Each structure stands twice: as structure tokens, then as C-alpha cells.
Amino acid sequence: MTASNPPARKKIRATEQMARIMSDYFYGLNEAATTGSRKVAWCTSVGPAELLRAMGFAVHFPENHGAMLGSTRYSTDLIPEANAVGYSPDICSYLTSDIGSYLKKSTPLSKAYPGIASVPKPDVLVYNTNQCRDVQDWFNWYIREGSSRSRRSASPGRKNVVDVSEGLVDDVARQIEALVPTLEAVAGNRLDIDHVRETVALSRRCSRLLRHDVLQTARNRPTPMTTCSDGTIHME
Ligand code: SF4
Numbered sequence: 001m002t003a004s005n006p007p008a009r010k011k012i013r014a015t016e017q018m019a020r021i022m023s024d025y026f027y028g029l030n031e032a033a034t035t036g037s038r039k040v041a042w043c044t045s046v047g048p049a050e051l052l053r054a055m056g057f058a059v060h061f062p063e064n065h066g067a068m069l070g071s072t073r074y075s076t077d078l079i080p081e082a083n084a085v086g087y088s089p090d091i092c093s094y095l096t097s098d099i100g101s102y103l104k105k106s107t108p109l110s111k112a113y114p115g116i117a118s119v120p121k122p123d124v125l126v127y128n129t130n131q132c133r134d135v136q137d138w139f140n141w142y143i144r145e146g147s148s149r150s151r152r153s154a155s156p157g158r159k160n161v162v163d164v165s166e167g168l169v170d171d172v173a174r175q176i177e178a179l180v181p182t183l184e185a186v187a188g189n190r191l192d193i194d195h196v197r198e199t200v201a202l203s204r205r206c207s208r209l210l211r212h213d214v215l216q217t218a219r220n221r222p223t224p225m226t227t228c229s230d231g232t233i234h235m236e
Contacts, residue, residue: 029058029060030115030116039187040060040120040123041059041126042060042061043060043061043126044062044127044128045063046130048179049061049203050203051126051191052126054198055184055189055191055195057123057183062098062119063098065098065107065109066095066098069097069108070093070097072111074101074107075096077106078096078097078104082095082099091134095134102142102145122142124183124186125142126183
């Protein structure tokens with residue numbers, strides 16, 4: 001090895017397995033949307049995906065699609081489409097590229113996964129303004145355009161919260177509880193609280209593994225994670 005000849009980068013061994021998981025996920029969503037085998041919910045990245053999963057929904061994340069549009073460079077052509085219908089160029093590019101994708105009927109999913117014609121059509125949209133309020137304008141666009149029902153959970157903005165008080169937790173819990181009747185009506189089945197507990201426990205375990213067992217490995221020298229995508233794309 002010389003300075004001009006850096007060592008070959010090794011792939012993370014789990015990459016192929018993760019690619020299979022993502023492929024199964026997108027084909028599963030497509031099957032749900034095209035055959036009606038399961039109801040499809042669109043959900044913001046901060047949830048409440050656990051509730052939806054526990055109720056049997058196939059869950060699509062528009063922010064995930066927005067990231068895909070950026071990483072595949074589709075967004076360059078798509079963002080102006082959203083700007084043309086009134087969305088500012090200064091707001092979240094995941095939002096504008098996803099709406100542009102809808103307007104232009106163009107998605108990298110079709111290229112990455114042959115047989116998938118479009119993003120899965122939603123039966124219900126559920127958003128949570130905990131992460132930012134842009135999601136409200138994003139999801140409401142689809143409500144106005146179409147067919148599906150929407151529910152929201154409006155957590156207090158994080159920037160305004162100094163202490164997470166019991167009152168705030170109770171407020172958010174009640175808003176999430178209020179989603180249940182609509183979701184039961186769309187799903188056609190009753191909420192099983194044990195299934196919710198199991199799903200939340202899995203989600204918590206996953207978050208802890210990512211934070212403590214995976215991302216912490218980047219502190220080692222040499223680090224097993226060398227790129228942004230090692231730490232972000234692979235966490236999906
Ligand atoms: S800015 Fe808001 S809408 Fe955009 S990706 Fe981030 S959390 Fe989602």
C-alpha cells in the first residue's frame with residue numbers, strides 16, 4: 001500500500017441482507033396496494049408507525065421516498081414541479097421532491113424494483129408534527145388531491161419543550177389514542193394492545209441497538225463505518 005494507493009474499501013457484510021429486507025419491504029407494500037391484501041398507511045418518520053404496524057397496516061414513509069429521490073438525483077427535476085404549484089424552494093426538499101414525484105408520476109422505485117409502477121396508494125395518512133410542521137403541509141396536499149382519510153397527532157414542538165412533563169406525555173398519549181377509532185375503521189379490525197406493546201418493545205430495542213451497538217462502533221479506529229450512508233441508509 002502507498003499513499004497514492006489507498007486500501008480497497010470493504011463492504012459491510014450485512015449490506016446484501018439489508019438490500020433483501022428493503023426489497024421485500026417495497027414489494028410487500030406494492031402487493032398490499034395493488035391487491036388489497038392489506039391496508040396501506042402513509043406515516044411520518046417519527047411515527048406512530050408502531051401503532052400502524054400493530055394494526056396490520058403496510059406502512060409507507062414519504063420521507064424515506066424523499067431521501068431516495070435525493071440520493072438517486074431524481075429530485076433535481078422534481079422539486080421545480082412542486083415549486084410551480086406554490087411550494088417554496090426554501091422548505092424541505094424531501095417534501096418538494098416527493099410532491100414533484102407525484103405530479104410527474106416519476107419514482108426511482110420503478111427502476112430499483114421492476115414491476116412496481118408507483119408509490120403505494122394510501123388508505124389512510126397519519127402524521128405527527130413532532131419533528132416539524134412541514135409534514136402537515138406535505139400530507140394535507142395528498143388529502144386534498146385524493147381519496148384517503150387523514151389523522152394527525154400534533155406533539156408539542158421540540159424546540160419549545162424544556163422538560164418533558166407528565167402533562168405533555170399525557171397530551172400526546174391522548175392524541176395517539178384518538179387515532180385508534182379511525183384506524184380501526186380503515187383496517188377493519190380492532191386494536192390488540194398486546195400487539196402494540198410487542199411492536200413498541202421491538203421498536204425500542206431496534207433504536208437502542210442502532211444507537212449503542214451500531215453507531216458507537218464508529219468511535220473505533222479503524223472505523224467500520226466510513227460513509228454517511230453506512231450510518232444512515234443502512235439503518236433503514
Ligand atoms: S424537514 Fe421535516 S418534513 Fe422534511 S424530512 Fe425533516 S422532518 Fe421530514
